[in-house]
Structure formats: C-alpha cells, structure tokens
Amino acid sequence: MTPTNAWLVTQGRVLASATVAETRKQRRRGFIGEPDPQFALVLPKCKWVHTFGCRSALDVAYLNDNSQVVKMQRLAPMRLPLPVRAAQTVVEAKAGSFERWGLQLGHTLEVRKV
Numbered sequence: 001m002t003p004t005n006a007w008l009v010t011q012g013r014v015l016a017s018a019t020v021a022e023t024r025k026q027r028r029r030g031f032i033g034e035p036d037p038q039f040a041l042v043l044p045k046c047k048w049v050h051t052f053g054c055r056s057a058l059d060v061a062y063l064n065d066n067s068q069v070v071k072m073q074r075l076a077p078m079r080l081p082l083p084v085r086a087a088q089t090v091v092e093a094k095a096g097s098f099e100r101w102g103l104q105l106g107h108t109l110e111v112r113k114v
Contacts, residue, residue, distance in 0.1 A: 006019070047088075051077050052080070055077065058074070060073050067110060
C-alpha cells in the first residue's frame with residue numbers, strides 16, 4: 001500500500017495518519033491482503049465497500065458531503081454491506097480504531113493532505 005499522505009482530524013485532534021486512495025488501482029486494492037493495517041484508508045467518491053480478501057476486521061465510517069460521519073460499522077472479512085446513499089467518502093481502519101479515537105456519529109472528519 002502507498003505510504004500515508006494525509007492526517008485524519010476531528011474536533012481539533014489528529015486521530016491518525018491516512019492514505020487517500022487517489023488512483024483506481026489503490027481504490028480497488030484497499031486493505032486486501034494487509035494483515036495488520038497501521039493507518040487509515042480514505043476512499044473519496046465512495047458509498048460502498050467490501051471486505052473480500054481482507055485478513056482482519058475493519059472499522060468503516062461513511063461521510064456525507066459535509067464530511068460528517070453518517071454511519072459507522074465494523075465489518076468482518078468476507079462481508080458485503082449495503083451501500084450508504086448519503087455517503088460521499090468512506091474511511092477504513094483496523095477494527096477497534098474508531099473506539100480508540102473516540103470517533104462518533106455526527107463528528108466532522110477532516111482529511112488534511114500532507
């Protein structure tokens with residue numbers, strides 16, 4: 001996976017380093033094959049993800065066009081959830097990350113590119 005190129009920030013706090021998937025190849029690959037992701041993955045212009053090929057569970061946050069978290073879920077490997085119509089961006093991270101970060105529904109999640 002590409003090195004991190006952004007920071008996730010909410011309420012004035014840096015939550016984690018992140019990689020913004022900017023190419024089609026990066027978007028398709030996501031966390032597939034990553035045994036223990038140590039950063040978040042940001043998927044712009046996205047309403048839906050899957051965990052086929054992922055080796056561990058993921059926390060997934062769906063952001064609307066104002067970058068507000070409208071839905072959060074934990075996905076086990078080999079899952080295919082329904083699309084989230086209000087989503088414009090998806091953020092994925094290792095399972096347990098959102099709880100550790102204190103991320104909640106309604107938070108505005110800013111992606112600051114380095």
